Amino acid sequence: MTLLEARDIEKSFGRTHALHGVSVAIRSGEVVAITGPSGSGKSTLLHCLSGIMRPETGEVHYDGRRIDTLDETARTRLRREAFGIVFQFGRLVPELTVAENVALPLLFNGDGREESARVARGWLEQMDVLAVADARPGELSGGQLQRVAVARALVTGPKVVFADEPTGALDSVAGEKVLGLLLAAARVNGSTVVIVTHDNQVAAHADREIVMRDGAAAGVVA
Numbered sequence: 665m666t667l668l669e670a671r672d673i674e675k676s677f678g679r680t681h682a683l684h685g686v687s688v689a690i691r692s693g694e695v696v697a698i699t700g701p702s703g704s705g706k707s708t709l710l711h712c713l714s715g716i717m718r719p720e721t722g723e724v725h726y727d728g729r730r731i732d733t734l735d736e737t738a739r740t741r742l743r744r745e746a747f748g749i750v751f752q753f754g755r756l757v758p759e760l761t762v763a764e765n766v767a768l769p770l771l772f773n774g775d776g777r778e779e780s781a782r783v784a785r786g787w788l789e790q791m792d793v794l795a796v797a798d799a800r801p802g803e804l805s806g807g808q809l810q811r812v813a814v815a816r817a818l819v820t821g822p823k824v825v826f827a828d829e830p831t832g833a834l835d836s837v838a839g840e841k842v843l844g845l846l847l848a849a850a851r852v853n854g855s856t857v858v859i860v861t862h863d864n865q866v867a868a869h870a871d872r873e874i875v876m877r878d879g880a881a882a883g884v885v886a
């Protein structure tokens with residue numbers, strides 16, 4: 665079953681046509697890698713699929729519902745309830761502890777403080793970073809930061825996990841570890857995963873690869 669779909673979407677930044685006419689369909693439970701050279705539109709496609717950005721033309725559908733026409737409030741709610749997002753440099757809140765960062769999405773969704781803290785610690789344990797639960801993000805290594813970012817993205821049990829170069833800032837050993845943990849946890853959750861990556865090693869873990877070239881989906885590798 666198709667869970668997430670872009671139909672002929674276009675997006676420009678000034679005179680740069682980041683996406684021109686991209687159509688992709690992602691099935692429930694799939695792990696999809698979006699690859700392609702720098703500037704080919706990978707991140708822009710991820711942002712449009714995840715409702716962070718709205719394409720100028722075309723449509724984005726999630727779970728049978730058109731989402732690109734929703735207003736900012738509704739798209740934010742959708743992201744909180746159904747999506748988890750991992751960015752390249754974690755983007756944790758520096759003033760909060762690691763455990764507080766991971767509990768935050770649960771608190772936003774209305775869960776109680778104690779329950780959120782308990783669930784957050786469980787995810788930190790699963791990502792092998794429980795030892796740094798009370799540290800601030802600034803005290804962590806790059807690999808630890810990304811594992812915390814994965815815990816934060818998965819803590820709500822999202823239907824779709826989006827990751828934009830989740831291992832891009834890491835050496836290959838740390839990158840493999842983050843990716844392995846992300847994919848294992850996503851499979852346990854039954855989450856669909858969409859990963860933007862430059863890294864062939866990462867793409868090799870995906871069920872399918874969508875190759876971008878100059879703002880268009882140039883091919884699909886099964």
Ligand SMILES: Nc1ncnc2c1ncn2[C@@H]1O[C@H](COP(=O)(O)OP(=O)(O)OP(=O)(O)O)[C@@H](O)[C@H]1O
Binds near residue numbers: 682
């Ligand atoms: N916010 C923005 N403002 C202006 N131009 C942008 C913006 N975001 C992306 N672009 C441009 O749109 C094009 C596609 O960018 P995008 O980041 O989607 O590519 P990418 O394939 O993810 O690249 P990279 O691998 O380098 O991250 C590029 O030419 C980029 O410079």
